[in-house]
Amino acid sequence: MSGPTAGTGGAASREELAARLRGAGQRVTAQRLVMLEALRPGEHLSADEVFARVEPQLPGVCRSTVYRTLELFRDLGLVSETDLGGGVRQFEPIDGRHHHLVCRACGDQLALDDIVIEPLRQAIRQRHGFVAEIDHLAVFGLCVYCAEEARAVAAGDDR
Amino acid sequence: MSGPTAGTGGAASREELAARLRGAGQRVTAQRLVMLEALRPGEHLSADEVFARVEPQLPGVCRSTVYRTLELFRDLGLVSETDLGGGVRQFEPIDGRHHHLVCRACGDQLALDDIVIEPLRQAIRQRHGFVAEIDHLAVFGLCVYCAEEARAVAAGDDR
DNA sequence: GTCGCTTCTGCGACAATTCGCAGGTGCGAG
DNA sequence: CTCGCACCTGCGAATTGTCGCAGAAGCGAC
Numbered sequence A, B: 001m002s003g004p005t006a007g008t009g010g011a012a013s014r015e016e017l018a019a020r021l022r023g024a025g026q027r028v029t030a031q032r033l034v035m036l037e038a039l040r041p042g043e044h045l046s047a048d049e050v051f052a053r054v055e056p057q058l059p060g061v062c063r064s065t066v067y068r069t070l071e072l073f074r075d076l077g078l079v080s081e082t083d084l085g086g087g088v089r090q091f092e093p094i095d096g097r098h099h100h101l102v103c104r105a106c107g108d109q110l111a112l113d114d115i116v117i118e119p120l121r122q123a124i125r126q127r128h129g130f131v132a133e134i135d136h137l138a139v140f141g142l143c144v145y146c147a148e149e150a151r152a153v154a155a156g157d158d159r
Numbered sequence C: 001g002t003c004g005c006t007t008c009t010g011c012g013a014c015a016a017t018t019c020g021c022a023g024g025t026g027c028g029a030g
Numbered sequence D: 001c002t003c004g005c006a007c008c009t010g011c012g013a014a015t016t017g018t019c020g021c022a023g024a025a026g027c028g029a030c
Helices: A013-022 A030-038 A049-055 A065-076 A114-128 A144-154 B014-024 B030-038 B048-057 B065-076 B114-128 B144-154
Strands: A081-083 A089-093 A099-103 A110-111 A138-142 B079-083 B091-092 B097-102 B108-111 B138-142
Touching: A013 A030, A030 A065, A049 A065, A049 A089, A065 B144, A110 A114, A110 A144, A110 B114, A114 B108, A114 B114, A144 B030, B014 B030, B030 B048, B030 B065, B048 B065, B048 B091, B065 B079, B065 B091, B091 B144, B097 B114, B108 B114, B114 B144, B138 B144
Parallel strands: A099 A138, B097 B138
Antiparallel strands: A081 A089, A099 A110, B079 B091, B097 B108
């Protein structure tokens, strides 16, 4: 994928990021601009994958910087950080909010629409005045099939 | 606390755990019994703290075992695993469900009652048949004060 | 009580993430 | 344009968490 990265093709432009950083009293650096462009909506990337992707353009960049910048972006609300349970955290630019249901038994993943989360956000807001940033939630549990199986086992039907 | 650990004093007794393990086709071992007793309701412990606590009673126990057993307990629904954002996961026996609101700006933590979460659990159940195990959720965001401050800054009131 | 199968555990290696520090650099002040 | 401070970055080391394997141990069968 070495095609022309061509122009301003992206949801978040360099200038938007620069403005965002300035507004937060942060500095605009090459590392941050490159890292922002390495992230594309709809892709879940591990910190290591981000590292691999930006390294060619940032000779000598180290993992610490990747982690720190990702953390910064997250605090700025630009990317979401999610633990899907595989020992590696996933990062993704926030485009549209979406969530996951992860089955603890079979590992299957289902998509969960943000509509289901919105009421929770509002309830928290009303009760505590707390502004919840739930952009990419992973809910663990049992899927329909595994839940039924577990129920059968619990009932003593051990086969 | 080297006092008499005296008898059956605890929410989960050894026998309950033994039965639970057997029911799930798991084996009852000394490590598991000791680890269960090391966890006390209301305390958030890191894996390392659990390790330190059980080591005196289990000479030669290693970290892998602690992690594996904690994972097992979690899958059995005995303990909850939560990332409070400090780079270390916290474990706690599930006594009553409770949750946390963690402010990204000032680090303050508020308690969140399970009543607020229950509707979400039901919505997920109805929509997807998925049984969500939300026992100890950490919701990140901005507390009342920091949210107001952020609003002021965003409005250009940069002081 | 003994045997044997299967599951657990300890161990060591490895991968993922965080931390402290010294030097480099953005950016506002003058 | 230059100066200087504070923030960023790269580096290396320390932590935290995961994995595969060989031996130990639990538990049901006999």
